[in-house]
Every structure is written in C-alpha cells, then in structure tokens.
Amino acid sequence: MEKYTLKIIDIIDETDNTKTYFFEKPENLTWEPGSHTHIGHIGFDIGDQPRKEWVRHMSITTLPEENKIAITTRVPGSKSEFKNKLSELKIGDEVVFFKIGSRMGLRRINKPIILISMGVGIATMRPLILSFINDKTNISYLSNINIDSSDKFVFRNQLDRLADENYKNFWINSRKEFYEILSQSMKSEDAMYYLVGSDAFIKDIIQRLRANNVKIDDIVIDRKDERKQKFLED
Incomplete structure (x- = not known):
C-alpha cells in the first residue's frame, strides 16, 4: 500500500465550521474525478495496530x-478525534494519504446525470461538475441538486458561474422543495443519479427513485460493493 505524506499549503473557511484543506500534489500522483482517499494523522500507523480513530x-x-x-x-x-485533530492543523503541517480509489466516476453513456448531495457532500460533486464542464462528451446535460437546511451552500458562487x-444548479433548504425538484427530474428523460449524504438520506432517495422505476444500474453511490448492494436492494 502506497502512502503519501503531504504538507498543507492552504486552509480556506468555506462557511461556518466548514473548511477546505489544500495539500501539495506529488508529480506522480493522479486520480479520477469523484475519487476518495483515506487520510491519517501523522503517527496513526505506529505500533502493532493502526489508530483507526485517527483515520477518515x-x-x-x-x-x-x-x-x-x-x-x-x-x-x-x-465526537470525532480525527476532526478535532484536523481542526488544530496549520499550514505547513502534514497528514498521510493512502488507498485512493474511485466509485463515482462520470459515466459517459449518452444519458443526463443528476447529482444529489446533502450539505458538504457537494465536495464529492465539485470535481465531477468541473470534469463535465471541461468535457461534455456523451452526457446530454448535468443537474446539481444540493440540499442544506443551514442555507450556507459550499461552492455555490463558484459553481453558479459555470452554469x-x-x-x-439547484440550491435547496427544505425537504419539500427538494422532493418537488426530484420529482421533476424523474419525469425527464432516462437519467443517471449520483447520491452523496447520510445513510438515511441515501436510502430515502433510493426508495423514491425505485418507486418511480429508476433502474438500480442508474443509481451511483460511494459505497463498497457489498454495502451498495444492501442500499439498493432494501
């Protein structure tokens, strides 16, 4: 397993209690849009067993x-030791990246794509949106739906400029409005749905999609295969 010890080069306050941490990029490191990684605080892997509470x-x-x-x-x-330690880090401090992978890559199969995220889940969608803006091949259109009851939407200004x-983009602060927008999207042509949020949120949306005859193969979630199957079949 390859590990990368990366230095923080910038920290930006996005909204209240939401930050973006920027790290130096090694020349040989690359990833697909929509990728995930494991991040560990320095020292998490010292000893007989890794300190899982220091990894996210x-x-x-x-x-x-x-x-x-x-x-x-x-x-x-x-309640998160990982996040408490993260909040104490400053520019110049380091963390460890490892197990970079992707389950959320854009599927360019001549279908529209609907991105649905809750709150800071928009972080997963940002690179997918940028990838689409850079290359729209075999995607008829893309809609980004983000629901956040706080009304403090991360990346809103940046992403609205790309529309x-x-x-x-749909920035929504109530479930009622969200369900109305979701219902409208399901009346359009056959689309792919990408979901990011809490387990309860994802299960709710999948049930609504399935009740409207959206195929399992047209629903994408960032979960391991065994957990994904449970979500999709419940």
Missing part, C-alpha cells in the same frame, strides 16, 4: 490538473 475516508475535492489535492469537511467534531444551457 474522504472525497477529493479537486481535479489533478488543479495541481493540488483538497478535502472539504465540517470541523471540528466534538449554462447544459448545466444547472
């Missing part, structure tokens, strides 16, 4: 061509 699975917020790696997350978390006839 997180989405990579940037594209390789941006020449930096970033994660966006809510911090601190009083065009083939790409639209």
